[in-house]
Amino acid sequence: MEPLRSSILAAADNDLIRRVVATAPGTRQIVARFVPGETVADALGAVRELAADGRCATLDYLGEYTRDAGLVEQTVDTYLRLLDALSVEGLSGSAEVSVKLSALTVAGDEALAARNLRRICAAAEDCGTTVTVDMEDHTTTDGTLRVVGEARRTWPWVGAVVQSYLTRTESDVAALAHKGSRVRLCKGAYAEPADVVHPDAHAVDLSYVRCANLLLEGGAYAMFATHDPRLVGLLRQRTRWYGRERGSYEYQMLYGVRPDEQRRLAAEGETVRVYVPFGEQWYGYLMRRLAERPANLALFLRALASR
Numbered sequence: 001m002e003p004l005r006s007s008i009l010a011a012a013d014n015d016l017i018r019r020v021v022a023t024a025p026g027t028r029q030i031v032a033r034f035v036p037g038e039t040v041a042d043a044l045g046a047v048r049e050l051a052a053d054g055r056c057a058t059l060d061y062l063g064e065y066t067r068d069a070g071l072v073e074q075t076v077d078t079y080l081r082l083l084d085a086l087s088v089e090g091l092s093g094s095a096e097v098s099v100k101l102s103a104l105t106v107a108g109d110e111a112l113a114a115r116n117l118r119r120i121c122a123a124a125e126d127c128g129t130t131v132t133v134d135m136e137d138h139t140t141t142d143g144t145l146r147v148v149g150e151a152r153r154t155w156p157w158v159g160a161v162v163q164s165y166l167t168r169t170e171s172d173v174a175a176l177a178h179k180g181s182r183v184r185l186c187k188g189a190y191a192e193p194a195d196v197v198h199p200d201a202h203a204v205d206l207s208y209v210r211c212a213n214l215l216l217e218g219g220a221y222a223m224f225a226t227h228d229p230r231l232v233g234l235l236r237q238r239t240r241w242y243g244r245e246r247g248s249y250e251y252q253m254l255y256g257v258r259p260d261e262q263r264r265l266a267a268e269g270e271t272v273r274v275y276v277p278f279g280e281q282w283y284g285y286l287m288r289r290l291a292e293r294p295a296n297l298a299l300f301l302r303a304l305a306s307r
């Protein structure tokens, strides 16, 4: 992993840095670029804004590595309220939800995570939409795939996420690349030890393309999550090469990142889904966005200095 990226991700875990960043006057301005707000109403507002130019959404209630059972219950409750609101407002055709298992459980209790995921999936089914389970750091990959596999026995549409930076991912994709399987392919956003990841960015990109080929060839519903213009160009060729109809795959990008490209793809008839995080616990999410792109970090430092 590049030194700047790994330093920012390491700093993200430091309590002092967390306090400084959270209370700095310029922080709000940067957060607002990536997180449209804290409430269910803010999330619905973002869905409407995206739907206005043909973009779909996947909504993520922010929170991860929860240590408190009360907070877990509050997270599940927020997802249930969100899904109900999507249905009432007639927005379930434009939005699904993304969940992190570490926000649905405490102390890594997999059975609790699975139970809470089932509650959210049942509500999504009532609302007529789908759920995708985000992938977190590599220590959680096996457990997450297990829980997703179990949920898929009742709800085959539950989306799995794979990360091309992990060396194991091609074999995971081979098992997931079948018809009807919804799979989000991303590069991966966590600070990982060298022995589980590809050695450099180029190798991660090559792995991404190999995984994309497997998904397209196997008939899976591929969800290509990347802002990388080279990869998007290549994926557009590959989808044609594999004879994929539009609507049998989609592109996904993050809220606030390359919005013009999102609109351009949607205007050309591609399905584009925007990952919309909302809620108060934006810190970990923001730090991963800063780590991904030095220009975001520069923007952040300028905003801090201008106060």
Ligand code: FDA
Binding pocket: 133, 134, 135, 136, 161, 163, 186, 187, 188, 189, 190, 225, 226, 227, 228, 229, 252, 253, 254, 257, 258, 274, 275, 292, 293, 296
């Ligand atoms: P990368 O960061 O390598 O950037 C490549 C190029 O893209 C840049 O050189 C630039 O041209 C362009 N670009 C990137 N960011 C830009 C910006 N801010 N502005 C303008 N151009 C920019 N991760 C994970 O571990 N688990 C998960 O569940 C998910 N889920 C997820 C969902 C969705 C919808 C997305 C888009 C991403 C994720 N991710 C994720 C994050 C993902 O793993 C990855 O960290 C980021 O998408 C960044 O990787 P890129 O593929 O965009 O390319």
